[in-house]
Amino acid sequence: MATIYDVARQAQVSPATVSRVLNGRASVDPVLAARVQQAVQDLNYRPNVVARNLRLSQTSLWAVIISDIGNPFFTSMVRGVEDVAQGSGFSVVLCNSDEDPEKEARYVAAALAQRMAGVVISTSGRPNVINRLIEARIPVVAIDRQLRGVSVDTVLVDNVHGAELATTHLLDQGYRRIACITGPRRISTAAQRLRGYQRALKSRGHQPTDNLIRFADFREEGGYRAMASLLDETEPPDAVFATNNLMTVGAVECLVDRGVKVPAKVGVVGFDDIPWAHLVRPSLTTVSQPTYDLGRAAAVLLGERIANPAKPTSMVTLHTDLHIRESSTRPA
Amino acid sequence: MATIYDVARQAQVSPATVSRVLNGRASVDPVLAARVQQAVQDLNYRPNVVARNLRLSQTSLWAVIISDIGNPFFTSMVRGVEDVAQGSGFSVVLCNSDEDPEKEARYVAAALAQRMAGVVISTSGRPNVINRLIEARIPVVAIDRQLRGVSVDTVLVDNVHGAELATTHLLDQGYRRIACITGPRRISTAAQRLRGYQRALKSRGHQPTDNLIRFADFREEGGYRAMASLLDETEPPDAVFATNNLMTVGAVECLVDRGVKVPAKVGVVGFDDIPWAHLVRPSLTTVSQPTYDLGRAAAVLLGERIANPAKPTSMVTLHTDLHIRESSTRPA
DNA sequence: GGGCCACGTCGTATATGGTCGCCATCCGCC
DNA sequence: GGCGGATGGCGACCATATACGACGTGGCCC
Numbered sequence A, B: 001m002a003t004i005y006d007v008a009r010q011a012q013v014s015p016a017t018v019s020r021v022l023n024g025r026a027s028v029d030p031v032l033a034a035r036v037q038q039a040v041q042d043l044n045y046r047p048n049v050v051a052r053n054l055r056l057s058q059t060s061l062w063a064v065i066i067s068d069i070g071n072p073f074f075t076s077m078v079r080g081v082e083d084v085a086q087g088s089g090f091s092v093v094l095c096n097s098d099e100d101p102e103k104e105a106r107y108v109a110a111a112l113a114q115r116m117a118g119v120v121i122s123t124s125g126r127p128n129v130i131n132r133l134i135e136a137r138i139p140v141v142a143i144d145r146q147l148r149g150v151s152v153d154t155v156l157v158d159n160v161h162g163a164e165l166a167t168t169h170l171l172d173q174g175y176r177r178i179a180c181i182t183g184p185r186r187i188s189t190a191a192q193r194l195r196g197y198q199r200a201l202k203s204r205g206h207q208p209t210d211n212l213i214r215f216a217d218f219r220e221e222g223g224y225r226a227m228a229s230l231l232d233e234t235e236p237p238d239a240v241f242a243t244n245n246l247m248t249v250g251a252v253e254c255l256v257d258r259g260v261k262v263p264a265k266v267g268v269v270g271f272d273d274i275p276w277a278h279l280v281r282p283s284l285t286t287v288s289q290p291t292y293d294l295g296r297a298a299a300v301l302l303g304e305r306i307a308n309p310a311k312p313t314s315m316v317t318l319h320t321d322l323h324i325r326e327s328s329t330r331p332a
Numbered sequence C: 001g002g003g004c005c006a007c008g009t010c011g012t013a014t015a016t017g018g019t020c021g022c023c024a025t026c027c028g029c030c
Numbered sequence D: 001g002g003c004g005g006a007t008g009g010c011g012a013c014c015a016t017a018t019a020c021g022a023c024g025t026g027g028c029c030c
Helices: A004-011 A015-023 A030-043 A049-056 A072-087 A101-113 A128-135 A159-172 A188-203 A220-231 A245-257 A291-307 B004-011 B015-023 B030-043 B049-056 B072-087 B101-113 B128-135 B159-172 B188-203 B220-231 B245-257 B291-307
Strands: A061-066 A091-096 A118-121 A140-143 A153-157 A178-182 A213-215 A239-242 A267-271 A285-288 A315-318 A321-323 B061-066 B091-096 B118-121 B140-143 B153-157 B178-182 B213-215 B239-242 B267-271 B285-288 B315-318 B321-323
Touching: A004 A015, A004 A030, A015 A030, A049 B049, A061 A072, A061 A101, A072 A091, A072 A291, A072 B091, A091 A101, A091 B072, A091 B091, A101 A118, A101 A128, A118 A291, A128 A140, A140 A291, A153 A159, A153 A291, A159 A178, A159 A188, A159 A239, A159 A267, A159 A285, A159 A321, A178 A188, A178 A220, A213 A220, A220 A239, A220 A245, A239 A245, A245 A267, A291 A315, B004 B015, B004 B030, B015 B030, B061 B072, B061 B101, B072 B091, B072 B291, B091 B101, B101 B118, B101 B128, B118 B291, B128 B140, B140 B291, B153 B159, B153 B291, B159 B178, B159 B188, B159 B239, B159 B267, B159 B285, B159 B321, B178 B188, B178 B220, B213 B220, B220 B239, B220 B245, B239 B245, B245 B267, B291 B315
Parallel strands: A061 A091, A061 A118, A118 A140, A140 A153, A153 A315, A178 A213, A178 A239, A239 A267, A267 A285, B061 B091, B061 B118, B118 B140, B140 B153, B153 B315, B178 B213, B178 B239, B239 B267, B267 B285
Antiparallel strands: A285 A321, B285 B321
């Protein structure tokens, strides 16, 4: 590949002038500029981003660290991030941590080593990993999940409120023994959605009981097992609120396998949509989140922080909506 | 961030020795090595990958250029690529071209400028974009879709055979007017799956007719519109083979909206699975592809080419399977 | 009209952070 | 004492951006 020196020689100017022409930093004689442009064309020259990055000690890469690339929630979010990044001249490196703190730590180390321009992270838990980034002054935005103990830009949805909506809706439909399948305790969304569920029950005079609560893993299999275990209770639930999309799918699957009629026998509400929800029978009632916008908002925040590192950290909360479908509408 | 010079000073050795300790290239006095390791720890030093890349004129990034990040087919594929990449010390930059050749060209230019170590591409069409990469001697692997006119490593599934399986199955079920909704002509998978469909019809003595063929866009809306247009034919089809997952979903949606019973009135077979196919009613008969393995195979090929650029190009073809479910099993 | 100053434009040199070739040195062994 | 192997350090190099210096020209003022 041609270098800036090759272009300079071809255009009979100095490398500095070529650089000036390409970056438009300083004024250059139009005649020389034209010669440079021509030489760039002739040699099919592309500036070496690596060298530029080294010189400027900044890169044009963002790392997006998510916990499950198989979950459509995250792919939609990534797309939101990516569209904004692309618009501001950044590329997105996708990092799939699989909820494994060790894998996450590896990716953070890579982001550090690559001197990435910024990181969007939906953390699998431990905040000490993130501190590495903060110490190195790499801009970070937490998305979907909150980081404890560190002050970083954050984009969330109103998890507590969404969970309240879901639970209240089940109560309104006449369900009384409402279970909750939530995610790992250490993850803020799992905790907040559980809190919303409990709050809704209490505010209607019901006492949440621990044997109707399950802590699963935010995956399909976990939802399946949790549902099975709930059905095996001596007093099984007549409804279930699952705090993410994949666990909802798993729970419904379990109900189908056991021949439990939804919504007649057991009502189901999930948190976050799944694609083709309208084709699933029974169609699923969900608390839907603006996943794409979540990604966009995080990307905008990251861009702003890169432009102005001294900016005070902010938290953006997006709204959720209850989409009522078949799985929770009890026949009269 | 600490540099290699800081570490050298702290450990009272030369930068070269630090480099040797970290890369294990040459033998170093254990005492000095220990001092270096200690200094690395103390300073929380991370080698600057940018500088290393510049010096070695090679990077540790792979670009994966796909046409639709919203399609679970591609996310699963990306995951396959990513798992292998991670294992060989590469990171994956995800590039979503949205079937837009211009966006694709931009990503290729970025890969070139970043001097990426390799590119996995599921191209949206024009091969001249790829030639840029080949000229720059950047290793390329074509995945899912073939590149015309250039000799590159390629990973495909047996599209023609899969389509034959699907079409023959519909014939076996007694469907006679079988339509085909395929993708853009310029994309090899669309063409090959159409060819398989036509071949299957012919081998059973049926003549494929153009008014039962639609060229859509591989998306849900396109599938919907194509199905609608097929139903509006004077002699509408009694079955449809859709050549990707999203168009299948769109077609079924259209049938549901119009109250056309599946599979009684119209049978449906799709190419490639969708997640939660088992929850969709009617459950969808599909030609399933090993999406994750497709990604893995491409990544392995890319790794091999990077290790040995002179290696002759190879083509890997993975097998498809027909998964018969409800949408194509005609009641007797 | 001439001289001086200022500004615009260009080239040279250096910095970025690593890696590695080459050479010098040191130590051990024969 | 000499030779050889192992190890450390110096310096070049990767491609780019930019500070700084130099040069030339134009305008203004005397």
